[in-house]
Amino acid sequence: MDFHALSKKYEKEYLEKVIELLKIPSVFEEDRKYPYGKPIHDALEKMLSIGKEDGFITKNVDGHGGHIEFGYGDEVIGVLGHLDVVPAGAGWTTPPFDPVIRDGKLYARGAQDDKGPVMAAYIAMKILKEQGFQPKKKIRLILGTDEERDWKGIDYYFKNETMPSLGFTPDASFPVIHAEKGLLDSYMTYPVPENDGETKVISVKGGDRLNMVPDEAVAWVESHLNVEEIFNDYLAQHKLEGSVKAADGRFEVKMKGKAVHASKPQEGRNAITELLRFLQSLPLDGEYELFIQKVYQAFETTDGKGLNVKQMDDVSGPLTSNLGSIAMDEHTCKLGFNLRYPVSADYGVIDQNLKELAANNKGTYEVYDHLASIHLEKDHPFVKTLLSVYNKVTDEEAAAKTMGGATYARALEAGVAFGALFEDSPDTAHQKDEHVRISDMMKAIQIYSESLYELTR
Missing domain, CATH: 3.30.70.360 (Alpha-Beta Plaits)
Known part of the structure; x- marks a missing residue:
């Protein structure tokens, strides 16, 4: 498969879907009916409905999280992202929940953290599915709802659902973050x-x-x-x-x-x-x-x-x-x-x-x-596969890295952070005028689709 050409083909669909998701102000709210408030509930339902309409298996885990899945076998490869966002704050050039595209960049709260990367991973899955690829392992996009606060959503999810054997979160940067400090x-x-x-x-x-x-x-x-x-x-x-x-x-x-x-x-x-x-x-x-x-x-x-x-x-x-x-x-x-x-x-x-x-x-x-800290050895086959795909797509010779931040990789028994920012990407998470370069998301789609292909073929 020509993953570069395929990712470009899906740019319009990516933008249409992610803009709809970004319109939802999914900031935590106290609510007796919904675990993390109605806006987060709405974002979860929107993402699951997108998956269902495209023919994937979907599941809502009591409003605490959910997943979109396809593939066969007992082993699960997980991709963990989150749909909740931090409060918008003041000083935006345009309304934070009215997504706009300017100069090749998509502006909205959550564009970078983490709705944009989540949708990139989803489109990667859709590319594989629509190309007729049949994974020999289940590919499961797990949707978190409380990452910006206490991680109660992902904790609840894994108390009720299968832990992936391996997984990554698109909530940091490339190439591969194989260790996170305590x-x-x-x-x-x-x-x-x-x-x-x-x-x-x-x-x-x-x-x-x-x-x-x-x-x-x-x-x-x-x-x-x-x-x-x-x-x-x-x-x-x-x-x-x-x-x-x-x-x-x-x-x-x-x-x-x-x-x-x-x-x-x-x-x-x-x-x-x-x-x-x-x-x-x-x-x-x-x-x-x-x-x-x-x-x-x-x-x-x-x-x-x-x-x-x-x-x-x-x-x-x-x-x-x-x-x-x-x-x-x-x-x-x-x-x-x-x-x-x-x-x-x-x-x-x-x-x-x-x-x-x-x-x-x-x-x-x-x-x-x-x-606690997490650490997957650099020579672990999972790390080596992800790194190999990244270097192939970018024509680099990058090595796996470590960081001091905390991602959903910590929720996995064996996991890493993998994108979706590149070394020269503007880091605007949690800031006014949060945005991503659309070209970065297209490249991330290419990397994710080829990585999931290599991990499950």
Whole structure:
């Protein structure tokens, strides 16, 4: 089969189908009737109806997920995607749920994450089916509904349906992501020492998502000093951005940073740590100043050194840490942070070190969420097959990669992330004006159809 020519032939159908899916604002809503709200239910029903109309076997698993399938045999090759999206947010050039094509790009919330890639995988299946190919294994496109929140949908699905022997998710990037770091979201809470000095920090607040480097943090400072002048001089000296204003003898000190995903915190600028660094330049009371210093030092670098968990391995690289939130008043300081640890790391040791760090500083440690790392060896036949097809289509000699993010590959007993972004693709997931290049989706269709052919012939 000429998969390149076939993918081009299906471009019009791809766009028609994916645009209909993208019109549905499938953001989570509380609902007594539908597990994740009616819009997500509608997206699931729409995708299943598309599959049914095209002659595939479809199944809705109690509204928690579903699948579209064809092929024979007991073994199942899974393709896991999701139909839920994050809230649109403000600032879009065109309405986020009114898909438009501009300059060869498809704009809409979910175009990249993950409805566009899901539809690319579906069209790949349809190409094989309409070419008369009869897979010797079942090819099952599994449709998730709660990926952007708690993964309850995919958990429910696999409690009721067969686990694929192997699978991939089109929710990351090419060539093949064969390992994903462990993910840990945690909180440390400390008592704040009294501050009897003439300059007092009344409160510090910043960040609300542990998986993002915070781009803003605010402190209220009480002082007889001209904090406005001190802060502006500090900003100029350190080439930072921020603002300060006086109100009733107090100063609102606002530090700006650069937000990036917590999987690459070194590429951003953490507004919280920058603000803590500034606060140390003020004449604070000795014990209080030491407390601010300790908090800063714990997160001064993004390699976990200050938390006593620094490590790396050859497979997935270094551990990364991100101070994602702070809520501090005159009595309590609560710190929320995200760690992404190497696949060879001992989670038990990391957990123990963090507990000891908190206890040694009279604080408490709480795990909010933990996802263990996953790792499929580079020389696994499944990885080698996917990589071979990718390199053939792109005329590259790429190797399998690792990442710090979390995909549905973790829901599989043996799985990887496989596309649908390419190295030069714009990464616009979760951002305003989210989009995909249509040419990227056509190439992804070619790669997915040939990969599924090789895996099941």
